[in-house]
Amino acid sequence: MSTKNKIDKNHLISVIEDIILDEGISGLSIRKVASKANISIGGVQYAFGNKEGMIKAVAHKNEDDYNQQIEILSKNDNSKYAKLKAHINYIANCNSTEEFSKMSRMVTMLLQDEIILKEFQDCYTTSLDSIDTSNDEGKKLRLAFLLSEALFALLSFKYIKLSDKEQKEIFEDLKKFLL
Structure with a gap:
């Protein structure tokens, strides 16, 4: 099985969010995410590239969640x-x-x-x-x-x-x- 199939990106984003909430962005590192998610450093790098990629992934996940809620609340009203x-x-x-x-x-x-x-x-x-x-x-x-x-x-x-x-x-x- 390839590394791609083993990595649960949503789980990693959840781990990243927890680290950011507990320690701030300055406490976020690829090594820390890998350790907490129990995967290799290379697996985190494969999924996000670098720290900036992890931050963007969290921001985009939160943006997607927000946009879904806006769609629900606007009841698909396009006014x-x-x-x-x-x-x-x-x-x-x-x-x-x-x-x-x-x-x-x-x-x-x-x-x-x-x-x-x-x-x-x-x-x-x-x-x-x-x-x-x-x-x-x-x-x-x-x-x-x-x-x-x-x-x-x-x-x-x-x-x-x-x-x-x-x-x-x-x-x-x-x-x-x-x-």
Whole structure:
């Protein structure tokens, strides 16, 4: 059996995520992933190439997971603002403290990588540029988008502590008044 068939890339990505969450990107190495996954260093190199490849794989897996959730939340609605509204709902639905904590920690860790940071910046620029702010609907959507992101950041950096109930109420208000 070839090495290709023995390597479970999803398992390796899970191992990489655990290392990043426990030790940050600086604690990530091919040797550490190989040791924790009980495979050879060459197997990790074969799967990802190098450390940057491992980081990109984790970022892309998280992006794919996010995109799947956006598709579900937008109910395949292809209207102009469906994806942005789905994004706001996605942020609003992350009210499980454990789930939110893991997601926000992973985003924070990944943003340490300049390439990933640039990808995030491009995504936000594209999202904001897609909003027509010449009308009230667009202006409200822009505010809702930025407020949901601000709340995510405030909670991620633990500048504020809100119960799941309080988070839900805030997002309900946001949707009621701005969407």
